[in-house]
Amino acid sequence: MADSDLLVATRKGLFIYGRTGGAWRVKHRAFIGDPVINVLHDPRDGARYAALKHGHFGPKLHRSDDGGVTWDEIATPAYPERPADREPDLCPMRGTEIEWKLDMVWELGIDYAHQGGLWAGTMPGGLFHSANRGGSWELNWPLWDRPGRKKWMGGGFDLPGIHSILTRPDAPAHITVGVSCGGAWSSDDGGASWEIRAKGMLATFMPPDQQDDPDAQDPHLIAWCAAQPDTLWTQHHCGIFKTTDGGKRWHEIKDAGPSTFGFAVAVHPADPDTAWFVPAVKDEHRVPADGRFVVTRTRDGGQSFDVLTSGLPRGEAYDIVYRHALALRGDGSTLAMGSTTGSLWVSSDQGDTWEHVSAHLPPVYAVKWG
Amino acid sequence: MPTVSFTDNLQRHVSCPPIEVRGATVRAALDAAFDAYPTLRGYVLEDDGSVRRHITVWVAGEPVADRRGLTDSVNENDEVYVMQALSGG
Numbered sequence: 056m057a058d059s060d061l062l063v064a065t066r067k068g069l070f071i072y073g074r075t076g077g078a079w080r081v082k083h084r085a086f087i088g089d090p091v092i093n094v095l096h097d098p099r100d101g102a103r104y105a106a107l108k109h110g111h112f113g114p115k116l117h118r119s120d121d122g123g124v125t126w127d128e129i130a131t132p133a134y135p136e137r138p139a140d141r142e143p144d145l146c147p148m149r150g151t152e153i154e155w156k157l158d159m160v161w162e163l164g165i166d167y168a169h170q171g172g173l174w175a176g177t178m179p180g181g182l183f184h185s186a187n188r189g190g191s192w193e194l195n196w197p198l199w200d201r202p203g204r205k206k207w208m209g210g211g212f213d214l215p216g217i218h219s220i221l222t223r224p225d226a227p228a229h230i231t232v233g234v235s236c237g238g239a240w241s242s243d244d245g246g247a248s249w250e251i252r253a254k255g256m257l258a259t260f261m262p263p264d265q266q267d268d269p270d271a272q273d274p275h276l277i278a279w280c281a282a283q284p285d286t287l288w289t290q291h292h293c294g295i296f297k298t299t300d301g302g303k304r305w306h307e308i309k310d311a312g313p314s315t316f317g318f319a320v321a322v323h324p325a326d327p328d329t330a331w332f333v334p335a336v337k338d339e340h341r342v343p344a345d346g347r348f349v350v351t352r353t354r355d356g357g358q359s360f361d362v363l364t365s366g367l368p369r370g371e372a373y374d375i376v377y378r379h380a381l382a383l384r385g386d387g388s389t390l391a392m393g394s395t396t397g398s399l400w401v402s403s404d405q406g407d408t409w410e411h412v413s414a415h416l417p418p419v420y421a422v423k424w425g
Numbered sequence: 426m427p428t429v430s431f432t433d434n435l436q437r438h439v440s441c442p443p444i445e446v447r448g449a450t451v452r453a454a455l456d457a458a459f460d461a462y463p464t465l466r467g468y469v470l471e472d473d474g475s476v477r478r479h480i481t482v483w484v485a486g487e488p489v490a491d492r493r494g495l496t497d498s499v500n501e502n503d504e505v506y507v508m509q510a511l512s513g514g
Contacts, residue, residue, distance in 0.1 A: 109438075109468075110479060111434070111477065111479045111480060111509045111510070112435070112438065112467075112468040112469075112477065112480075113467065113468065113471070113477055115438075115467070115468075128438075128464065131467055133467075133472045134472045134473075136473060154473065155472065155473065156471045156472035156473050157471075157472055
């Protein structure tokens with residue numbers, strides 16, 4: 056496989072790394088000083104998309120058609136006006152109004168059913184579709200109108216948001232999305248109808264009789280095995296869960312090394328039993344257990360976990376890897392991750408050893424291969 | 426005619442030099458400015474047309490009272506300033 060670019064979205068800009076002369080080096084940088092929440096590489100046409108959230112000026116989207124050398128602002132999703140006959144949405148935890156206005160574009164995904172089709176997962180919970188490479192966006196009403204959305208709430212943020220968008224070219228009508236907080240949802244008809252698929256997840260932050268409520272679940276990220284997409288893994292707020300039937304029933308993995316709390320998960324594209332996590336102490340602490348920053352990997356479906364440390368900090372370290380900041384390349388071997396303290400690592404051997412690419416980036420929000 | 430001016434920090438994203446507009450309210454004045462600089466609307470206003478949380482609008486030396494409806498009056502020679510609130514970081 057030819058060398059890929061590594062797209063690193065940070066609190067202070069986007070950095071595109073390439074492998075040259077045996078080292079990872081920054082090829083292009085963009086939006087220096089601005090928060091870049093996430094980035095997407097579209098393999099169909101090579102376009103790259105960046106989701107920004109300016110502190111004063113709000114969320115914006117940009118596209119590059121030259122690999123990241125130059126960028127043009129494209130349309131930003133906008134929520135429609137709430138109809139006068141609809142009651143305001145209220146946060147079920149706090150009773151505060153969840154207004155119909157865009158707070159953040161959190162994740163971008165590819166719609167393989169349409170050339171140039173894209174999905175955008177946003178806060179406060181709207182899924183948007185573009186049929187024209189981000190030239191315009193429309194709210195997906197079928198998901199927005201699901202009664203269960205009234206139970207959605209912020210998880211780590213004030214507002215609920217869609218952070219996972221799973222699509223694939225061999226079944227373009229299928230979409231799975233993950234919501235914090237609001238469970239996992241799938242559509243088999245291109246987004247025309249949705250079914251919640253979070254049964255078996257457990258939200259221990261809820262009252263005892265509501266902990267198994269699918270709508271209350273907080274999957275931090277959902278990833279699937281591309282070759283066997285009925286196997287999905289999630290790093291949930293309350294542990295690690297796996298399903299082998301497309302999300303109809305999830306099962307908890309109770310032992311996974313230092314802890315089962317974290318944000319990120321990556322799944323091997325061909326082997327559904329192989330997955331990676333970056334553990335931390337739950338749940339308001341959010342630091343590595345005992346100040347020891349490690350990656351965990353299972354190769355047997357979650358029965359056992361390797362604790363991977365080679366090339367990672369030997370002394371105390373308080374890096375956290377956010378949910379979008381661990382990425383596995385399509386070769387199934389090359390991993391990259393970026394941390395809250397501005398470190399970037401790459402492993403070419405499934406995490407056995409890590410190369411410390413940088414210790415001085417801004418806090419990393421997302422890492423993607425392109 | 427009223428003049429609408431925008432914080433220098435916006436110029437990095439959208440070219441928007443001061444502009445003379447027609448309009449007797451903040452809404453009308455801003456709409457006229459956005460007609461000239463269409464991309465600017467989303468930088469200043471939320472989806473629902475209210476002023477972004479960390480943006481402040483001043484007219485004739487006073488912050489506007491109605492940040493949602495933008496109904497504050499603008500007089501013929503007023504200057505409308507669209508600025509950043511420090512709360513935005």
